[in-house]
Amino acid sequence: MQKKDKIVIGVCAVVGISLLLPPVLKGFIRLTSDMPLVMSFLKFALLATFGECLALRITTGDYNRPGFGILPKAIVWGFLGMLISVAFTIFGAGVPRLLNVLGILGPDASSFDSRFFTALGISVLLNSLFAPLLMVTHKLSDLHIAARRGSLGALLVKPDMAELLAAVDWKVMWGFVLKKTIPLFWIPAHTITFLLPGHFRVLFAALLGVALGVILAFANLRSHKA
Secondary structure (H helix, E strand, O other): OOHHHHHHHHHHHHHHHHHHOHHHHHHHHHHHHHOHHHHHHHHHHHHHHHHHHHHHHHHHOOOOOOOOOHHHHHHHHHHHHHHHHHHHHHHHHHHHHHHHHHOOOOOOOOOHHHHHHHHHHHHHHHHHHHHHHHHHHHHHHHHHHHHOOOOHHHHHOOOOHHHHHHHOOHHHHHHHHHHHHHHHHHHHHHHHHHHOOHHHHHHHHHHHHHHHHHHHHHHHHHHHHO
């Protein structure tokens, strides 16, 4: 294990242990409640970008490299995180109402069966209707940043959407990212997310940001290899 890996593990351990401390956890929950969009921006800017760096470390041996564009990636992830927060709110409120209208939920909404089918319904619709748009948007932003060698100025340049869409490896996007990760990972993961109490749901969703960064970064590397 190299020194840089020990540093990363040490920082992750300190942050993880700190969040388990009651005052820190209460402060985190309060901030998330008071400033949900700001906290979503920060969580995904840090955690999803870390996931991409982790994937890069696994595949190339480095957490960063010229042209990778950590800062612009983090900013993009921050805004995507805000969209994810909005989607969680919309689907989390709308799907239970839909299930009630359809008569799928039982009379006891607090029973485990009702909570499970509600969480599953939220996850299925969230990942069917919103996740593909999110993942394609991330891929387009990633191509845009890469085309400008990871420069922060890439965020100030208007993207050529037709060119970016043509550059997407749709075999990998469909065959791996959408066809495999959504049913096999994201739907089960978000079902668990919406089964958890509110404060644990926030922490779990933040940790999934790391997995999201890793999965999309691996998909990007598969595209380059192909």
